[in-house]
Amino acid sequence: xxxxxxxxxxxxxxxxxxxxxxxxxxxxxxxxxxxxxxxxxxxxxxxxxxxxxxxxxxxxxxxxxxxxxxxxxxxxxxxxxxxxxxxxxxxxxxxxxxxxxxxxxxxxxxxxxxxxxxxxxxxxxxxxxxxxxxxxxxxxxxxxxxxxxxxxxxxxxxxxxxxxxxxxxxxxxxxxxxxxxxxxxxxxxxxxxxxxxxxxxxxxxxxxxxxxxxxxxxxxxxxxxxxxxxxxxxxxxxxxxxxxxxxxxxxxxxxxxxxxxxxxxxxxxxxxxxxxxxxxxxxxxxxxxxxxxxxxxxxxxxxxxxxxxxxxxxxxxxxxxxxxxxxxxxxxxxxxxxxxxxxxxxxxxxxxxxxxxxxxxxxxxxxxxxxxxxxxxxxxxxxxxxxx
Amino acid sequence: xxxxxxxxxxxxxxxxxxxxxxxxxxxxxxxxxxxxxxxxxxxxxxxxxxxxxxxxxxxxxxxxxxxxxxxxxxxxxxxxxxxxxxxxxxxxxxxxxx
Numbered sequence: 001x002x003x004x005x006x007x008x009x010x011x012x013x014x015x016x017x018x019x020x021x022x023x024x025x026x027x028x029x030x031x032x033x034x035x036x037x038x039x040x041x042x043x044x045x046x047x048x049x050x051x052x053x054x055x056x057x058x059x060x061x062x063x064x065x066x067x068x069x070x071x072x073x074x075x076x077x078x079x080x081x082x083x084x085x086x087x088x089x090x091x092x093x094x095x096x097x098x099x100x101x102x103x104x105x106x107x108x109x110x111x112x113x114x115x116x117x118x119x120x121x122x123x124x125x126x127x128x129x130x131x132x133x134x135x136x137x138x139x140x141x142x143x144x145x146x147x148x149x150x151x152x153x154x155x156x157x158x159x160x161x162x163x164x165x166x167x168x169x170x171x172x173x174x175x176x177x178x179x180x181x182x183x184x185x186x187x188x189x190x191x192x193x194x195x196x197x198x199x200x201x202x203x204x205x206x207x208x209x210x211x212x213x214x215x216x217x218x219x220x221x222x223x224x225x226x227x228x229x230x231x232x233x234x235x236x237x238x239x240x241x242x243x244x245x246x247x248x249x250x251x252x253x254x255x256x257x258x259x260x261x262x263x264x265x266x267x268x269x270x271x272x273x274x275x276x277x278x279x280x281x282x283x284x285x286x287x288x289x290x291x292x293x294x295x296x297x298x299x300x301x302x303x304x305x306x307x308x309x310x311x312x313x314x315x316x317x318x319x320x321x322x323x324x325x326x327x328x329x330x331x332x333x334x335x336x337x338x339x340x341x342x343x344x345x346x347x348x349x350x351x352x353x354x355x356x357x358x359x360x361x362x363x364x365x366x367x368x369x370x371x372x373x374x375x376x377x378x379x380x381x382x383x384x385x386x387x388x
Numbered sequence: 389x390x391x392x393x394x395x396x397x398x399x400x401x402x403x404x405x406x407x408x409x410x411x412x413x414x415x416x417x418x419x420x421x422x423x424x425x426x427x428x429x430x431x432x433x434x435x436x437x438x439x440x441x442x443x444x445x446x447x448x449x450x451x452x453x454x455x456x457x458x459x460x461x462x463x464x465x466x467x468x469x470x471x472x473x474x475x476x477x478x479x480x481x482x483x484x485x486x
Contacts, residue, residue: 035396035397036397057397058447058484059397059445059448059481059482060395060397060398060435060436060445060448060481061434061435061445063435074432075433076401076431078430094430094431094433094434095431096431096433096434096435097433097434097439098441099440100437147425213481340444358461
C-alpha cells in the first residue's frame with residue numbers, strides 16, 4: 001500500500017512524518033538534530049531511503065547529514081554505519097567543507113560596496129534524479145555546490161558565481177542565498193536556480209555555464225526595474241510533465257514562463273496580495289498552481305488574519321481561496337519558500353508548514369486541510385516522498 | 389594528556405562526553421590542541437574555526453586557567469596547568485535566547 005513520508009525542517013530540528021495513502025493518521029518522529037536549524041531535508045527519488053539534511057547553526061556552522069534508512073538514523077556522510085557502532089565510533093565525515101572555487105572575489109554589499117564572498121549555510125539540497133550519490137546544494141553566499149560521493153565532499157560549480165554579473169549581485173534582507181534548484185526531469189543537463197536577490201539563472205550543460213533568465217520580471221525597488229539581474233525571486237516550480245512551463249513567486253508578482261524561463265509574464269490577477277514565498281504545481285495537472293499570499297514585504301503574515309492557500313486551475317490568474325480546515329481568524333503566520341510540497345498519489349496531496357509551527361496536509365488537492373502537527377518549531381521547509 | 393571541554397551540540401556531533409582527552413605535541417597552544425582535536429574527530433573541522441583560515445567562529449570563546457584567551461594569537465603557549473591536563477581548555481558557546 002502506498003505511503004507518504006513528509007520531511008519537515010524547522011528552526012530547532014527535523015521531523016519525519018509518515019502516513020498511509022489516506023493521509024489521516026500521522027506518525028511523527030523527531031526531533032532529529034535538536035536545537036539546530038534545519039533549512040532543508042530532501043530524499044532521493046532514485047533511492048527514497050536516502051535522505052539529505054542541511055543542519056546549521058550560527059555557533060557551529062554547517063553540517064550535512066544523511067540517512068540511508070528513510071530517516072530513522074542519520075550520520076554525516078563519510079562515516080559508515082559500522083564505524084559509528086564501534087565502541088569508540090565517531091563520525092569521520094567532513095561533510096561541512098564548502099570552499100569556493102579559486103579566488104572567491106566580491107559581490108555587492110547592501111551599501112553598494114564590494115564585499116567578499118563568504119560561505120554561511122546550505123539553504124537547499126537537490127538530490128540527483130539518476131544517481132543517489134549525486135546531490136546539488138544551493139548555499140549562502142549564493143553559489144551552487146555538487147557532491148558526487150553521497151554528500152561526503154563538495155565542490156563548487158563555479159560557472160554560476162563567476163558569471164559576468166556575479167560581482168553585481170546583492171543580498172536581500174534574508175541574505176544572498178541560492179534557495180531554489182530545479183532539474184529538468186527530461187533533460188538532466190538543464191538546471192534552473194534562483195537567488196535572492198539576483199534572479200533566475202539557467203544552465204543547459206549540467207551546471208558548467210549559466211545565463212540569466214529574468215526577461216519580463218519587473219522589480220520596482222531597482223534603479224532599472226527590468227535589469228538583467230537583481231530581481232528577488234522567491235521560488236520557482238515546475239510540473240514534471242511539462243518542463244518548459246515554470247511558475248515563479250517573486251518578491252512581488254506571481255509569474256509564468258512557457259519557454260523554459262526565456263520570457264516571463266505576470267499571472268497574479270485577483271490574488272489578495274501577490275507577495276509571498278512558496279509556489280507549487282499539482283502533481284497531475286500542469287495548469288493547477290498553489291501560492292500562499294502574504295500581506296506585504298513589510299508585514300510577513302497572511303492578510304486579514306486568515307490562512308488561505310490560493311489555487312489557480314488555469315495556469316495562473318483566476319485564483320480561488322482554499323480555507324477549509326485552516327484558521328480563519330487571528331492567524332499571523334508566514335509560509336517560507338521551501339515549506340510547500342505536493343505528493344504524487346492519485347488524489348494529489350498538498351502540504352505546507354508555517355512559521356507558527358503548524359504543518360498542514362490536504363489529501364484532495366487543496367479542498368480540505370488538516371494539521372499533521374500544530375506545535376512544531378517554526379517551519380523552514382517541507383518536502384514529501386510518495387512511497388509506493 | 390590535554391583535556392578539552394566542548395559545548396553540548398559539538399559533543400553530540402562528535403559522539404563524545406563532556407570532556408575529550410588528547411595527546412598534544414608541545415608547545416601546547418589553542419592551535420595545536422584544535423589540530424589534534426580535528427585529527428581525532430574530523431567531523432569537528434569547520435565547527436570551531438573556519439576550514440580555510442582557521443579563524444575562530446565568532447560565537448565561540450576559549451577559556452584557559454580562568455582567563456578568556458579568545459583574542460590571543462592561537463599559537464601562543466598555554467599555561468602549564470593546561471599542558472599537563474590539570475585543567476581543561478574550555479570551548480564555550482555564546483549564550484543566546486530563542
